[in-house]
Structures are given as structure tokens and as C-alpha cells.
Amino acid sequence: MMIQAGCKRLAVLYSALLVALVVAADRGALPLHLTARLPGGDKAGHFLLMGLLSLLVNLAFASRDAFGVLRCSFLVAAVVTLEELSQAALRYRNFETADLAADLAGIAVFGLLAALLRAPGAIPPNSSRPPVL
Numbered sequence: 820m821m822i823q824a825g826c827k828r829l830a831v832l833y834s835a836l837l838v839a840l841v842v843a844a845d846r847g848a849l850p851l852h853l854t855a856r857l858p859g860g861d862k863a864g865h866f867l868l869m870g871l872l873s874l875l876v877n878l879a880f881a882s883r884d885a886f887g888v889l890r891c892s893f894l895v896a897a898v899v900t901l902e903e904l905s906q907a908a909l910r911y912r913n914f915e916t917a918d919l920a921a922d923l924a925g926i927a928v929f930g931l932l933a934a935l936l937r938a939p940g941a942i943p944p945n946s947s948r949p950p951v952l
Contacts, residue, residue: 826879833875837868841902847911862921869899870925877933888937892930896923 843849857863873895881887903919906912 826875830872830875830879833872837872845906845909845912862917865918865921866925866928868925869895869922870929872899873926874929874933877930878936881933881937883937888930888934891933892926895930896926899923899926 840849873892876895877888877891881891899922900919903914903922907914
């Protein structure tokens with residue numbers, strides 16, 4: 820399906836971008852203080868960044884069976900949790916439970932959105948446009 824192929828490319832590119840952001844943050848090369856200027860900016864960033872990752876991974880790789888989105892969302896949550904926990908051992912990072920909670924909430928909400936978009940009839944076969952909601 821054309822949409823799934825496009826989502827695979829996007830998922831891979833977006834994952835690479837996130838890896839680059841994590842590496843830069845781990846080295847202290849990101850101006851993370853900028854998100855602190857917005858109330859809830861850091862947590863909203865976690866929610867949106869990890870939620871979008873979940874959406875793209877689910878649209879690209881989840882099987883059509885009843886547990887496809889659940890499996891992909893769980894895999895994303897496991898990787899994100901490990902990355903968040905690893906921050907406790909890094910000089911320029913610190914582990915925060917609220918960051919992990921925002922990550923997991925984004926994964927859950929966007930995973931649900933992916934499940935709705937993958938439901939039969941949500942996107943017509945061979946369509947290159949997403950449905951109008």
C-alpha cells in the first residue's frame with residue numbers, strides 16, 4: 820500500500836532524527852533550557868515527539884491483526900523507557916518520572932490514533948490521501 824510505504828520512510832527518517840537529538844542531548848549540545856521557558860513545554864515536547872514516533876511506527880509496521888498496534892506501541896514504549904532510564908547515568912541528562920509519563924501518554928494516545936486510522940475502511944485501499952475526519 821502506498822501510504823504504508825511512505826510511512827515506513829517517514830518512520831525511519833523520524834527515528835534517525837530522534838536518535839540524533841538524543842545523542843546531542845546526551846553530549847550537552849542541545850539548548851534544553853529553551854523548553855523550560857514555556858509552561859509545560861518540556862512535557863508537551865515529550866508527549867508530541869514520542870507520540871508521533873508511535874503513530875509513524877504503528878502506521879508503517881503494525882500488522883492488521885488485533886494486537887498489531889499494541890505490539891508496536893509496546894516496542895516503542897520499551898525503547899523509550901530504556902532511553903529515559905539511561906539518563907540517570909549521564910552527565911548532561913537527568914531522569915524524570917514526569918518525562919517518562921509524558922512519553923508513555925503520547926505513545927498511548929497516538930497509538931490509539933494509529934489503531935483508528937488502521938481500522939477497516941478508515942483509509943480506502945490504494946489511496947494516497949488520508950481520510951477526512
